[in-house]
Amino acid sequence: MIREIREGLEGVVAASTRLSLVDGAAGRLVFAGYLAEEIAPRASFEEMAHLLWTGRLPSVAELETLTSALASRRRLPAATVLLMREAARHRTPAMDALRMAVSTLSLGRAENDQEDAWTLVAAFPAIIGGYWRLRQGLEPLDVRDDLSHAEHFLHQIFNVETSAGGVGRERARALETYLNTVSDHGFNASTFAARVIASTHSDLVSAITGAIGALKGPLHGGAPGPALEMVFEIGKPERAEAVILDKLKRGERLMGFGHRVYKVRDPRADILAAAAERFYTTEGDRELYQLALFVEKTALRLLAKERPGRPLHTNVEFYTALLLHGLGLPPELFTPTFAAGRVLGWSAHCLEQLHQGRLIRPESVYNGPTEQRFQALSQRAS
């Protein structure tokens, strides 16, 4: 019996969710009832966490409880730091180190869904920042419980006390807007991977370890590094046309453009573009920012001309690269930082799947032979 195959599960609806609405035709993203552009630049990451985990924004008392629940779970187990040291000695890429470190968070703890969600979200900044410092030959910093989640993320990388001017409100706010913006996005590949694992009633640490592996690929969360590389490669506006055209003629994909669901501009690109605009007015390399705007415009024009009929627009990754670069993050930390925001959505999806979901188990159409006869090893042609 031949059944229809939907390669890449495109257009297949696998479950319902209350977490986010991704309207690909209208370019609209809604987080638990709130338009992304309404909530992402205004809410704290902790408020966003309460919204995704419980379905509503917190009261003052609830926010205090959640803030201290996260702050008190920032310290990493000794074995996690040991593994990070070993990974740094081997110069392991940061996403692989993050995946390995996260899987150790089960050590010495009994499985508990909500507890696991808090611990995972709280631990990402210490893992990412601590690992990056080890790679630079520096020691990881002690965790602090007096900083917000976004401030703590910057502190774990840059050290608030020693960096010029400390973390800075503008920087923390820009990072917080970014983390909120990418915190959830329907059934993207990494979230789906996490839900598949959770659907077997496995635990959150396992599910999120798998999700990190899915996010790493350049077709998903691995695009911002290459997107920024393209801007650097172009170097000056007058080279944009030639470099981009050359890439397209060679059949290359432009990183930071195109999306499986959005057939119009990714609304997250606008939120991050506004955050980048705010940020680069006061700090950072304004010239690079202007160049990136020009590169985006040129890329859109050339994509329309060279790939006619395909709706290729700017996606979230283009402005991710620009914003995170402005915050002083190295390209190797772009995808781990994406993971630090998305771990919130992953964990909320796992909780939703565990409470209401069904085992995810699609089928395949077999297209190999069926009539082979077994031959003893000695009788097989060499």
Ligand code: ACO
């Ligand atoms: N540059 C040039 N051409 C492109 C691009 C691009 N960025 N994206 C798609 N195309 C072309 C493809 O070559 C293909 O052409 P063809 O029909 O002649 O073969 C056509 O558009 C359709 O491409 P698909 O791969 O079928 O589209 P899909 O929905 O699978 O792709 C994806 C979505 C993977 C994001 C794709 O647009 C891409 O590779 N973009 C670049 C990588 C990127 O920015 N990834 C981040 C996505 S956002 C996120 O995951 C957080």
